[in-house]
Amino acid sequence: MFLTGEPATSLVLLLLAGGCQLVSGIPLLLQKESRPAQKIGVAFMAAASLLGLAGALFALLHPVSGSFLLPSGLPFGDLEVGVDPLSAFFLLPVYTVIGCSAVYGAAYWPVDRHPAHGGKLTFFLGLLGASLTMLFIAKSMMLFLMAWEVMAFAAYFALTAEDEKEQVREAGTLYLITAHLGALALFATFSLINAATGAYLFPAEGTLPAVGPIATGIFLTALVGFGMKAGVMPLHIWLPSAHANAPSHISAILSGLVLKTGIYGMMRIFSGFAAPPVWWGGLVLLLGCVSAVVGVVYAIGQHDLKRLLAYHSIENIGIIMMGLGIALIGDSQGRPALVALGAGGALLHVMNHALFKALLFLSAGSVIHAAHTREIDLLGGISRRLPYTALFFLVGAVAICGLPPLNGFVSELMVYLGSFSAVGTAGSVAGLLPALAAPVLALVGGLAVACFVKVFGVVFLGAPRSSAHDGGEEAGAGMLAPMWVLALCCALIGLFPGLFGHLLNQALVEYRGALSSQGIWNLVPFNWISLLGLGLILLLVLLWVFFARSAAKLPVQVGPTWGCGYLRPSPRMQYTASSFGSTVVRWFSVMLRPEEHREEVQGLFPGASSRASHVPETTLEKIYLPFLEYLFEKAAPVRRLQHGRLNIYIFYTFLTLVLLLALT
Template sequence: MFDMLLHDPSLAVLGAVFLAALSGVPGLLLRPGESGQKLASLCAVAASALALPALISLLFAGTTSRYLLNWGLPFGPTELSFDPLSLLFLIPIFLVFPLGSLYALGYWPHLKHPSTGPALTFFYGLLSASMALVVLAHSGPLLLMAWEVMALSGFFLLLPEHESAEVRGAATVYLVASHVGVAGLFVLFSELRVTTGSFLFPETGSLALTGTAATVVFLAALIGFGSKAGLMPLHIWLPAAHANAPSHVSALLSGVMLKMGIYGLLRVLSFFGERPLWWGALILALGLVSALLGIAIAAVQKDLKRLLAYSSIENLGLVAAGIGMALIGQTTGNPRLAYLGLAGALFHLLNHSLFKPLLFFCAGSVLHATGTRELDLMGGLGKRLPVTALLSLLGAVAICGLPPFNGFASEFLLYLGFLGEARAPQPYLALGVPALALVGGIAAVSFVKLFGITYLGAPRSEAAAHGHEAPAFMLVPMAVLGGLCLVGGLCPGLFLALVQPVLSTVVPQAAGFAGLPFNLLWFAGAGSAVLALALGLFWLLRRRQVTSGTASGPTWGCGYLAPTSRMEYTGSSFGLLFGSFSSGLVRTRVNAPAPVGLLPGAARAGYLPEETLLERIILPVLGLVGIAFRYLRRVQHGEVHLYIIYIFVTLLVLMLWVR
């Protein structure tokens, strides 16, 4: 058996997928308790131990293996494909899934949640396995089946706290948006079936479609997969879903499931040998708009997890911008631009799979300690959750694209592409530089706000004053991700080595570009110097504090003798100035009851930032669609013989149309 795995590591990957799918079954069969959850975590870790070495060895080997399955269905045979593109996207799945499963032992234990814990654990494993099957599927029907299992698993993972109307609404919007995206995928695979005569995917670069057929395939893929990736304006499901899901579920949704949309888009693009210039320009524009609007809306959020959700839109926008840049480089015959765009996009995709689950895990630790997601009710948690605060700081520095962490390395490639290759015939690429700079600046504002308001200052609520550190089961996965973020920043060559075999799958010109425009040793040296300087300053300040002694007291309040935590910055006041600049994107809904009577009683005012695009345009349009569908419900009158007539008429029309 061991010899078979060494001879064909893809069998180990298949075994890991099967193990992940069944990991939650013991929790359903055993009596409520920790044993089923611990067995699920053990299966998750075992699946990761099987898959990750096999995936890395297959990637470095650069080979492709396929398994043909004659499953007896009318769609013809199907295939499972282990090519570099599939292998790369499997790595985040088998990295985040076991860490999230371990994290759940402390965050959502079955003993405290006997009614929801077993089902949550089961669908967590099923979601991971279905995502792996989406990546491995090499035919339209198999991908759609795995996609549907992925969508339904995600829906049930959103519902553990189903007694909340907000949670039910988020899950419903997620499910509707998922199936709207699936409609685009049906169009995509139907058009491919008509063109190629088979539901199997075309070989890389073999599809020679032009004109309307190519445009239909591209736009259907962009809508179907772009909605899953959260590209604006197809992002309507993302903020509420990620904010209301359990934190380890949010980490899997944001860190991995969003990447399924990017995978699908890259897979479809790989079918084409030549692509029109406007394809790359459109993806680039959508990516930059998503990045800019996503982080601008994130900056004014007062919900910790909703802020992280909108920042996922920003990061996936950067990935899409890199893909668009690579397509433009291929079309204009610029291999350097193609390499910087695609390598930067895939590198940033791997990086986002590390620092975003880390930040959601840290948010879960804060929620576990305080019971709230409201930034305005936090403060002072750095003293009470020191390890979580440190790891949250690492994640914040990484996601802001600052050295010496991995976010800086991948965004540096995108900067080089926009700035270094902005020449004829594509000088407009230079516009990406101020856009990236603005995105980075707003991201810094957002995460200074997140870290400062959450962990610094004095507690602004009783829950924050009595917060406690997370258990080891939660801290260890966070530490692993934090360490990998540092490794990716100091040694970016390790991550680029994983990306290199994938380049020829999508843009062959990028794979032919020899050498980076900078020395990787420079990254290691400069990053190590920055890290050593930060540690040295910390040591000196700490030593000075110990030797000279310190006195503690309240923060100076401009001479006020009784300062309180209400005088500190809150998440809302910190972002007030920036919120005034982005008032066209976000509006504040204020709920302040009017005073009643001569002596009105105590009242509480509340406010909520709302996205203008979503609340003023997208949701009203969907409301009109819902009104139109109400008229269609009149045909649902329960008369079986009339339903039979509907079916007969539909079949007759289809037969006449085919003839």
């Protein structure tokens, strides 16, 4: 079916964007190690971002239902693509982050310096972008699954660009295993939806009854399948290693965009149910609280800069899940204000997190590019050599901590308002469940501030801790320009959130049609947020002018930093990542299970002493791996069936077909 008008315009623009992304890596495959070919690929990705942003904005400003049907000849029916305000809202950060990451990647990972990886990385970056485009415009579940699998493989090959390193291969293998486990859960989800509706299409809003075993099965399998991709605890085990070992601009895409496909899938499935039971929302809210608190606590204990940022992705996915939980509870009790605030906060945080987390990963990449290490305790004094990178990292840090006047504050405020609204309007004990979000958000916000004070202080301030990593210089324009764009987006949403109110309303109405198209304006004080942000900036500027003028009148003296009476202060006297976060790690030691190795000072003339600490990935190392080892031992008799004889394998296939024919 071919459409005309608004839906056709949006779809054509998005399909053109996906096509540009798909072909962006071909020039470099044809001309290996060619910088001009790499620049052509970047031009294709930039054009794709402009076309995609235009298509997504058009779909949000002119929301008209419609789709293309693509004949497939397959048993599950034709493939259908279409764009609506919900998918268009998710596409906005997709094209923003991918465009910035592609420009950044050409300078950060030039093909002439990385001849073994440059072509592969560029090609799979484009394929990853095209699969994300197709995933968000897929209306048929089978097309969604196809795009889902292509996205999984493209992300795998992109994050394992440096596959000669063992830790990179291990991270990629773990990611691929969990991606396919999640896909198996989604096969179950879509099969159950087909059993309930008779079609392999995403259910329309509010058309499925939320009672009975099939509805419960759809909810739980979707929560597992999409939650594993989103990195919801305890399904997050692939995330820290994948984000830490991928190239920094790929880490930005994994954290900012790939995780959000899980959130999109949940919202698309959950919106299909009318009046879900309250325990659905309670479970989602509980998982969100656990992910937010445990994610930020694990981040405080990290020594690896990118692994620390990866755990903050889990924290922010937890905040999004808290918003979804509030919305589901509001749905179950017929309270549209809770739905609007919860779902609205979750949707806006999807966009905000994509922007400030991409900014943080790109800033971290600039640090790694200059200092050649991710180890926080080997860094120090970076702001003197990389002032713009330090500024951009600071912007991302303020945003991720949910502080005004940046964008993280706005979306977290909406979740806060949903939690407070529940207290004022709850008619039962179950109705008070959203109130749990407020103290959890407060705790998470305080811990996030502590974590980023540690990171910024240890990495960017003080003196260099290692002579081997105190060199380097500021990144070039190719790396700084994308960070400028992302920082400006964070500031724009934080200072003028009302500009995005209409777009957010359209996505909310698509999620739950009963919501008023102007409802969010009556619930969130956008104008007061803008006044607060602008007033805070004015106050900071006035304080800076005052102290600058006062300092100009004082004599300038240069001397060593006060070392508390020590005559020879050295960089070793500075706080390290371990010492700064040791108190919080001790508070949560039952959960974190920190490992410490030390050699105590002994004797009158002691020799060298040392202390090293490590926070393991407790869920993976203490729960999953021992359980898998147990299964491996118990499955020894079954493994005898795997003997490498092709004729016996063919016989197994024959028996399976006979059995299936007999059963059907």
